[in-house]
Amino acid sequence: MSTLQDVASPSAPDAPAGRFSGPITAISVPSLLQSIHLSRETGVLLLRDGRVEKSAYVRDGEVVFSRSNDPDDRLGELFLRRGVLSVRGLERCTAEVKDTGQRLGGLLLQSGLITPEDLIEGVREQVREIIHSMFIWTRGDYSFQMGPLPTDELITMKVNTTDLIRTGIQRISTWSRIREAIGGLETRYRSLPEFDAARSEITLSREEERLLQFLAQPGSVGEVCDTLIGNDFETCRTIWAFQVMGALERVR
Helix, strand or coil: CCCHHHHCCCCCCCCCCCEEEEECCCCHHHHHHHHHHHHCCCEEEEEEECCEEEEEEEECCEEEEEEECCHHHCHHHHHHHCCCCCHHHHHHHHHHHHHHCCCHHHHHHHCCCCCHHHHHHHHHHHHHHHHHHHHCCCCCEEEEEECCCCCCCCCCCCCCHHHHHHHHHCCCCCHHHHHHHHCCCCCEEEECHHHHHHHCCCCCCHHHHHHHHHCCCCEEHHHHHHHCCCCHHHHHHHHHHHHHHCCEEEEC
């Protein structure tokens, strides 16, 4: 099973200690997040593509927060998509945030537009959506700065990182990326019994359970697709997700 050092590229010679950085590739983001998770590191994973920046804040290997400067990732836009805010309500609140410097969540609470439970679930969903959007990236640069998180003002959330990785890969719809990640039809995999501990914390579909059961004995990608009933695209994507999560390993 790979560690952070296995997947991270060396930083520039003058980079601060405890920092890894490199270019984003078609399959690097899921593996980076899983390696940070396995290494139980604390720090900030930053992705940058031009002016767009997205960050995952990790404590002891678990994602606890995320940030993005993409306007579509803001909490107000999320509440608009969920029907919690109207367009007029969003415009009014956005203007008030600029005038007063208040956080949008606090402003919505004070105005009675949302409940504390709405805010908690909204921030949790925002964290997940930003992380999931990072999985789509295939270009730009990443850096991971290890060390204490930079501020105590973070609204840290309890998010299952293993499930984040699984559902993040499920957002990827490009076959070339999946094909590169899993190898050809003759590439063989087997399921790992040590995954059972993490498995108890997430809910697997019936198809995912069948895949793990089928690969209790080593089998090839082609054999899996020929034997299991279902969409081959989704089956191969699940193989990638399970490989990154540590549920499957390649048999050489």
